[in-house]
Amino acid sequence: MDYALQQLVNGLTLGMIYGLIALGYTMVYGIIGMINFAHGDVFMIGAFISLISFILLGMGGITAVPIALVLVLAIAMCFTALYGFAVERVAYRPLRGSFRLAPLISAIGMSIFLQNFVQVAQGARVKPLEPVVTGGIVLMEGGTFTVTISAMQIIIILTTLVVLTIFTLIVARTPLGRAMRACEQDQRMAKLLGIDVDRTISLTFVIGAALAAVAGMMYLLYYGVIDFFIGFVAGVKAFTAAVLGGIGSLPGAVLGGLLIGLIETFWSAYFSVQYKDVAAFSILALTLLFMPSGLLGRHDVEKV
Amino acid sequence: MAQAGFPAIVKDAGLAALVALGVGAPLLGLQTVPGERGLDLVTRPGLLLATVCAVFVGRLLLGLFLANRRSAARSAARRAADAPPRIGLTPMQRVGKMVAPAFLALAVLMPVLPGIGRYEIDLGTLVLTYVMLGWGLNIVVGLAGLLDLGYVAFYAVGAYGYALLAKFFDLSFWAALPLTGLLAAAWGIILGFPVLRLRGDYLAIVTLAFGEIIRVVLLNWTSLTGGPNGMSGIPRPTFFGLPFSMSGGEGTFAGFFGLEPSPIHRVMFLYYIILALALITNFVTIRLRRHPVGRAWEALREDEIASRALGLSVVAVKLTAFATGAMFGGFAGAFFATRQGFISPESFTFIESALILAIVVLGGMGSQLGVAIAATLMIGGFEVFRGLDEYRMLVFGLAMVAIMVWRPRGLISSREPSVSLGARRNVGAEHVAEGKG
Numbered sequence: 001m002d003y004a005l006q007q008l009v010n011g012l013t014l015g016m017i018y019g020l021i022a023l024g025y026t027m028v029y030g031i032i033g034m035i036n037f038a039h040g041d042v043f044m045i046g047a048f049i050s051l052i053s054f055i056l057l058g059m060g061g062i063t064a065v066p067i068a069l070v071l072v073l074a075i076a077m078c079f080t081a082l083y084g085f086a087v088e089r090v091a092y093r094p095l096r097g098s099f100r101l102a103p104l105i106s107a108i109g110m111s112i113f114l115q116n117f118v119q120v121a122q123g124a125r126v127k128p129l130e131p132v133v134t135g136g137i138v139l140m141e142g143g144t145f146t147v148t149i150s151a152m153q154i155i156i157i158l159t160t161l162v163v164l165t166i167f168t169l170i171v172a173r174t175p176l177g178r179a180m181r182a183c184e185q186d187q188r189m190a191k192l193l194g195i196d197v198d199r200t201i202s203l204t205f206v207i208g209a210a211l212a213a214v215a216g217m218m219y220l221l222y223y224g225v226i227d228f229f230i231g232f233v234a235g236v237k238a239f240t241a242a243v244l245g246g247i248g249s250l251p252g253a254v255l256g257g258l259l260i261g262l263i264e265t266f267w268s269a270y271f272s273v274q275y276k277d278v279a280a281f282s283i284l285a286l287t288l289l290f291m292p293s294g295l296l297g298r299h300d301v302e303k304v
Numbered sequence: 305m306a307q308a309g310f311p312a313i314v315k316d317a318g319l320a321a322l323v324a325l326g327v328g329a330p331l332l333g334l335q336t337v338p339g340e341r342g343l344d345l346v347t348r349p350g351l352l353l354a355t356v357c358a359v360f361v362g363r364l365l366l367g368l369f370l371a372n373r374r375s376a377a378r379s380a381a382r383r384a385a386d387a388p389p390r391i392g393l394t395p396m397q398r399v400g401k402m403v404a405p406a407f408l409a410l411a412v413l414m415p416v417l418p419g420i421g422r423y424e425i426d427l428g429t430l431v432l433t434y435v436m437l438g439w440g441l442n443i444v445v446g447l448a449g450l451l452d453l454g455y456v457a458f459y460a461v462g463a464y465g466y467a468l469l470a471k472f473f474d475l476s477f478w479a480a481l482p483l484t485g486l487l488a489a490a491w492g493i494i495l496g497f498p499v500l501r502l503r504g505d506y507l508a509i510v511t512l513a514f515g516e517i518i519r520v521v522l523l524n525w526t527s528l529t530g531g532p533n534g535m536s537g538i539p540r541p542t543f544f545g546l547p548f549s550m551s552g553g554e555g556t557f558a559g560f561f562g563l564e565p566s567p568i569h570r571v572m573f574l575y576y577i578i579l580a581l582a583l584i585t586n587f588v589t590i591r592l593r594r595h596p597v598g599r600a601w602e603a604l605r606e607d608e609i610a611s612r613a614l615g616l617s618v619v620a621v622k623l624t625a626f627a628t629g630a631m632f633g634g635f636a637g638a639f640f641a642t643r644q645g646f647i648s649p650e651s652f653t654f655i656e657s658a659l660i661l662a663i664v665v666l667g668g669m670g671s672q673l674g675v676a677i678a679a680t681l682m683i684g685g686f687e688v689f690r691g692l693d694e695y696r697m698l699v700f701g702l703a704m705v706a707i708m709v710w711r712p713r714g715l716i717s718s719r720e721p722s723v724s725l726g727a728r729r730n731v732g733a734e735h736v737a738e739g740k741g
Contacts (some may be wrong), residue, residue, distance in 0.1 A: 035505050049330045055345050056334070075330075082326045089323075094709045101451050102712045104505055105665055108453075108658055109704025116698040121331045124694075127343060232654070236516070239509060274524040281513035288506055289498050 002145040005152055007269045008262070009139075013153045013222065015261025016160040020215035021238035022245065022253035023167070024208030030184045030248035032096070032206050037107035038087055040235015041114035042209050046080040046216025047226045048118055051129055054220075067135060069155070077210040077215050084209025087114075088202055111231070118228040126227045129220055156218045163214050164254065167207070171250065184248070225244060233277060237264070240284040246297020315366035321360035328355050375625060385551070404673050405687055411579055415572045422571055429575045429643065431683045433636055436582040438663040438675040440632030443589055445661065446670035447598065448625035449605030450500070451508040453657055454515025457495070458488040458630040460522060460652035462637020467535045468528070477541035477642045481635065488634020489627040496626035500619055515657055522649045534648025538641050543573060574643050585632045586672055601625050653695075662704055668713055 021043050028036040053072040062068055089111045095103045136150035171177035179200045182190040191197050220226055220235070241260040245252025260280060267279040287294065332368045333352040336343045410431070415425050437459065444452045465484040469475045475483070499510045529535065540548065542557075548570035550555040555575075558565035592598040600621045603611045612618050641647050663682055667674030689696045 035509060045331070051343075052330050052334050052336060052345065054337065055343055059345065079330050081324065081436075082323065084736075086323050086327050089730070091705045094710070098708075098712050101505070101508075104451070104508060105661070106705050106708035108661075109701045109708065111701070112655070112658060113698060113701030113705065116694060116701060118331060120694045120698055122336055127336055129343075232581050234512065236509075240513075243506075275520065278517050278520050281517050284513050285499065285510050288502055288510055292502070292506070 002140060002147050003265075003269070005140065006145070006147045007265050009147070009149050009153060011212055011262035011265030012258060013261070014015050014265055015258035016157055017215045017218050017222070017257075018234070018238050018241045018260050019254040019257025020160060020163070020211050020218070020253040021234060022257045023250060024212050025239050025242040026245070026247055026250060026253040027180075027204050027208050031180065031201060032092075032103075034092070035107065035204075035239065036092075036208070037104060038091070038110040038114055039208065039237065040210060040231035040233075041111045041118075041221075042080060042083055042087065042143070042231070043212040043216045043238075044231030044236055045083050045114060045118065046076050046213030047220045047230065048062070048122060048127075048216075048228075049079045049213065050217035050220050051127055051226060054129060055133065068132070069136070073159070073214065073217060074214040075147070080213030080216070081206045081210040083114075084205040084207075084212075085202060087209075088205040092205075093198070093201075111235075115228055115231065122228065122234065124228065126225050128225050131224060132221060142183065147289040152221055156222060163211065167211065168250070170207070172252065176200070176203060177278035201205040236284075237277075238282045240287070243284060244287045244294055246294025249294065252294055252296035310583045313364060313371065316367055317360050317364040320363040321356050325352070325356050325358035328352050377456075397534035407673070407676060408583075415575050422568055425568075425575050426570050427684075427687055429571075429578055431680050431686075432575070432578040432582050433640060433643075434660065434663060434679040435676050436578065436585050436636045436639075437633060437660045438667065438679050439582065439585045439589060439672065440629050440636065441660050441664050442629075442667075442670065442672070442675050443592075443601075443632070444625055445664050446675075447589070447593065447605065448601040448622060450622060451661075452511045452629070452662065453654075454495075454511035454513070454518075454624075455509045455629070455633055455660055456652045456654070456657040457511075457515040457518040458492060458633030458710065459637040459640065459656070460649075461488045461491045461517055461630075462634030462639075463641040463647045463651070464522060464529060464535070464633065464637075466638035467538050470539050471535070477539065477638070481571050481638050483635045484638040485631040486634075488637065489631040491634075492630025493623055496630075497619075500622040500626065512654065512657070515652075515654060519649050519652055522652070532648065532650075534646060534650070536646040538645050538647065540570065540645065541573070541577060541642050548573065573638075578636075578639055578643075580614040581635055585635075588628075588632075589672065597621070597624050616715070658704075660698075662700070662707075665704075666707055732733050 008194065016037075021039065024039045024042070025036060028034065028039070030260055050072050053075040054068070057068050057071060087110055092103050092108045095106055131152075133151045133155060136148045136153070138146055139146050140147040169179060179190070179195045180203070182193070182195055182199055183200045188198050190200075219230070237260055238257065241256035242253045243256070244259060245254070245256025260283065263283065264276050268276045271279075329352065332355055333348055334345050335348060337346055338344070411428075413429055414420060431452070437455070441452065441455045441457075444450050462484045465487040466480045467482040469483060470477075495511070495514050499507055499514075502510060523532055525531070533735070542548070546555065546557040546560050549558075550565045550567070551559075553559050556565070557563075557569055563569070593602070600611070600616050601624075603614075603616065604618065604621055608618060611621075640651070659682070663678045664675055666682065667676070667678035684698055686700075689699075
């Protein structure tokens with residue numbers, strides 16, 4: 001029981017990270033109907049930029065933890081958003097209107113490029129970061145097992161909730177959010193009504209990348225080590241989360257992320273760590289087979 | 305799109321350079337290096353500056369080039385509108401008809417040409433392996449229009465299938481070869497059966513997931529596959545029962561034919577095996593295209609809904625394509641295992657799938673000759689830049705994007721349809737999109 005509760009805490013933390021990445025997949029899929037294969041690598045770049053900012057701040061003498069965290073978050077979001085912008089501009093925009101699989105293939109190329117770019121620019125070695133926040137709260141003192149929630153986990157969960165709230169407000173209340181939803185429903189009609197579709201799509205990528213940067217920073221804080229390859233597996237899992245939640249649905253992405261995080265954590269805790277990726281990949285296949293529109297997704301019919 | 309005046313182009317290049325500065329600043333301008341405690345940072349302003357300048361100049365040249373081409377294209381379009389429609393083969397297609405036999409002759413004679421050593425034959429074998437894989441995947445992607453990102457799984461099934469058959473049942477390469485093909489085809493059906501109802505890009509991701517699952521299982525099932533250490537001591541192929549041995553004894557290849565024993569014999573033999581396997585793949589593909597099954601594949605690629613309306617069993621048609629492609633992947637895998645004598649899960653990563661897919665895409669999905677040329681260019685290019693290991697993958701990724709942007713239909717961008725009613729029109733790669741959205 002204690003053990004399961006601890007796994008629940010761990011799984012929720014991990015699920016928050018997946019949910020943040022999954023939002024990027026689901027937004028892009030909703031608006032232009034493509035799988036942004038390079039999104040996992042944008043997340044990895046967010047983690048690297050966070051790492052570099054932490055070191056920079058440390059060298060600059062800013063060591064007060066709350067200030068450092070907020071600054072790093074801001075820097076990582078800005079620069080990673082720029083990556084999202086550049087990727088869309090270089091690899092996807094010229095292909096709009098091309099045949100359906102062209103953007104996917106281009107995205108695979110972009111993913112390979114980003115991975116190797118970071119490998120060449122920053123080295124292939126694993127990069128460690130000293131724990132920024134330590135300590136935690138004991139939730140339950142059992143006989144043999146103590147359930148704790150670390151300060152880091154609290155920060156991750158709280159930050160994610162705040163970011164998600166802001167994000168939801170942007171989509172629901174601002175003109176930009178309205179334009180995004182309009183483009184998702186009917187691009188041609190949106191264009192006729194004076195919405196700059198290209199700009200809206202660009203901003204979708206920018207927001208998706210900024211969310212991925214938050215996820216990257218949380219990943220860095222949580223695990224303490226990153227390398228240039230983390231984006232691939234995290235990306236596939238986050239995509240699984242997006243599909244599980246119903247691709248195109250924003251609450252679905254977060255829900256799917258949480259579920260994937262929980263399933264993975266419980267699988268590792270009770271079955272085997274080696275096969276935890278198999279668990280996530282199998283869920284992807286099973287969801288697509290039996291519930292292709294996901295938990296909260298719309299069911300769409302292919303028309304002639 | 306801004307009007308293509310010179311100031312606009314300069315402004316555009318300036319903006320691109322600004323973005324490059326922002327993108328490059330954290331990752332190129334600063335590098336993390338292991339320091340005394342934790343990581344330290346070093347600055348690299350020179351590299352950053354060079355990159356920004358390169359982006360500026362590149363974007364400027366591109367802008368000028370595009371502006372030029374746009375005005376040229378406008379006048380060309382005006383001329384084309386007046387010209388009568390072209391009938392029959394274009395000059396390019398006529399040259400194309402000569403290229404294939406020339407390639408074939410070169411491939412057959414390559415090992416015995418003067419000045420060709422062991423290294424060249426080995427490289428030729430590698431290229432032909434990828435040609436075969438490209439042709440195998442071409443059945444799935446190019447003909448049936450199903451994007452398979454996990455093709456390497458079948459390659460792995462073939463390789464491990466042969467290694468295990470040799471280890472546990474003591475089968476020789478020739479006895480095991482048909483079995484590995486069957487095994488891979490069976491896996492193609494097992495994996496394909498549930499997923500083939502999915503739409504194009506979902507199918508791509510699920511096949512990718514299956515490829516990864518197979519790799520993870522190979523990596524962790526240590527008792528059967530040796531895990532990360534792989535399997536070694538895989539038996540080499542024999543020439544009708546005559547092994548290639550350096551002893552030169554009565555029962556060996558060299559001894560039987562009264563030749564001086566030399567390691568080059570086996571290298572050449574392996575080369576001809578893969579050449580034969582690749583040609584079989586090609587031959588079967590060309591024949592199948594005229595077969596009802598092949599026609600059904602292409603019909604499915606053109607329009608899934610129409611095919612279904614005409615009574616084709618979509619799942620069965622897709623399964624045959626998947627299984628046929630998988631079978632050739634399995635053959636290639638068995639060959640890979642016997643050539644290397646050692647296999648490990650390292651050889652079957654996602655990047656291999658991406659490489660094979662890139663060959664098919666660059667070759668112009670559906671074109672046999674294009675795939676062969678693309679494999680030669682790609683593997684040859686990799687070999688030339690072997691010294692720059694990290695950079696070649698960097699360029700590979702960028703090249704994939706660039707091909708999609710500039711030439712999304714590949715090198716051989718169109719071909720005559722296998723069957724057509726009335727006027728013949730060329731088939732473009734845009735049909736490789738099931739359902740067309």
